[in-house]
Amino acid sequence: MTQVLELDPERPQQDAIKRAASIIRDGGLVAFPTETVYGLGADAMNENAVLRIFEAKGRPSDNPCIVHVASRRMLDEVSIGIDAKAERLIKNFWPGPLTLVLGRKADVPSSVSAGLSTIAVRMPNNRIALELIEAAGVPVAAPSANSSGRPSPTTATHVFDDLAGRIDLILDGGDTKIGIESTVLDMTSDPPIILRPGWITKEMLRSVIGAVGDSSSEEDLRRSPGTRHRHYSPRARVILIEYGTTQQIEKLCVEHLNRGSVGFIGHSRLSINNESFYPIYLEAEADKYAHSIYSALREIDSRNPEIIIVEGINNEGLGASVMDRLRRAAS
Numbered sequence: 001m002t003q004v005l006e007l008d009p010e011r012p013q014q015d016a017i018k019r020a021a022s023i024i025r026d027g028g029l030v031a032f033p034t035e036t037v038y039g040l041g042a043d044a045m046n047e048n049a050v051l052r053i054f055e056a057k058g059r060p061s062d063n064p065c066i067v068h069v070a071s072r073r074m075l076d077e078v079s080i081g082i083d084a085k086a087e088r089l090i091k092n093f094w095p096g097p098l099t100l101v102l103g104r105k106a107d108v109p110s111s112v113s114a115g116l117s118t119i120a121v122r123m124p125n126n127r128i129a130l131e132l133i134e135a136a137g138v139p140v141a142a143p144s145a146n147s148s149g150r151p152s153p154t155t156a157t158h159v160f161d162d163l164a165g166r167i168d169l170i171l172d173g174g175d176t177k178i179g180i181e182s183t184v185l186d187m188t189s190d191p192p193i194i195l196r197p198g199w200i201t202k203e204m205l206r207s208v209i210g211a212v213g214d215s216s217s218e219e220d221l222r223r224s225p226g227t228r229h230r231h232y233s234p235r236a237r238v239i240l241i242e243y244g245t246t247q248q249i250e251k252l253c254v255e256h257l258n259r260g261s262v263g264f265i266g267h268s269r270l271s272i273n274n275e276s277f278y279p280i281y282l283e284a285e286a287d288k289y290a291h292s293i294y295s296a297l298r299e300i301d302s303r304n305p306e307i308i309i310v311e312g313i314n315n316e317g318l319g320a321s322v323m324d325r326l327r328r329a330a331s
């Protein structure tokens with residue numbers, strides 16, 4: 001049985017936090033909100049608890065988890081090699097949607113990092129998450145709380161739909177603010193390399209530490225195994241229309257409607273009137289797309305269309321991070 005507790009995101013009920021913390025300490029699984037997406041948490045120092053995360057999600061064992069901390073003390077408990085650049089990033093962006101890949105301390109179970117000698121760490125900017133980690137008193141390993149390969153969850157209902165019966169508790173703190181996952185930055189290479197783009201953009205990182213690289217090479221991708229796996233995908237096939245080619249969209253939708261039902265997510269209003277056409281309109285700004293894209297993909301997918309056509313946005317700043325997720329959903 002999976003219990004769901006609704007919490008006030010500004011003033012989380014302490015009895016619920018205590019209950020969740022004791023489940024974590026006992027080696028159980030608790031889903032909780034962060035500012036990005038919901039995470040599926042377990043005690044990062046307990047090997048069996050960490051293995052349960054992989055089992056519940058159906059996650060490939062070579063895909064490492066992010067460890068969530070609530071204090072500097074906890075960061076030092078799990079990682080080594082925090083240099084001056086990492087210090088500046090922490091000062092500027094924590095708590096927040098930036099994950100740093102650092103050296104892993106030997107006493108952290110290696111399954112957290114899928115056997116890598118590094119560890120990914122972040123401090124989430126969400127009261128429920130921070131109070132839970134603080135009350136548990138241990139660093140919390142937490143990948144996104146979806147079943148493996150599905151879009152990340154941005155509501156407690158998404159978590160329930162994917163994981164009910166497989167986890168102990170869901171803390172419901174409402175809609176997540178950001179909606180796409182944190183930026184993952186590898187601090188073990190010089191210059192640091194972005195392994196997964198996110199809310200904290202390359203420009204924001206550069207303004208704090210100077211040079212920052214992109215992960216494009218095979219070697220970099222090997223460093224972040226998660227980026228190799230099928231990801232962010234609804235069940236239906238997704239076609240992504242790159243920004244600026246909007247004229248083709250209506251024609252494409254009509255063509256596909258001859259063969260079956262069509263889901264559409266985009267910002268251009270289409271004048272199609274057809275019972276088998278399921279449109280969800282978003283505003284074209286990158287933050288609006290980030291906030292709603294996963295929930296829109298899930299909603300349309302639940303209507304079982306033959307195909308989902310997604311209209312892209314401008315590939316700059318945060319827009320590039322959103323387009324990264326959409327390209328993966330479409331691949």
Ligand code: TXA
Nearest residue numbers: 036039064065118119120143144181182223224225226
């Ligand atoms: O916003 C987020 O980051 C959310 C919330 C819950 O914090 N978490 C999340 O976790 O998206 P997950 O497991 O879905 O994605 C973790 C990503 C994967 O791409 C994984 O490969 C990468 O981080 N990663 C984790 N540990 C790593 C490591 N030691 N080295 C390189 N990449 C790592």
Ligand code: MG
Nearest residue numbers: 143144145152
């Ligand atoms: Mg994930």
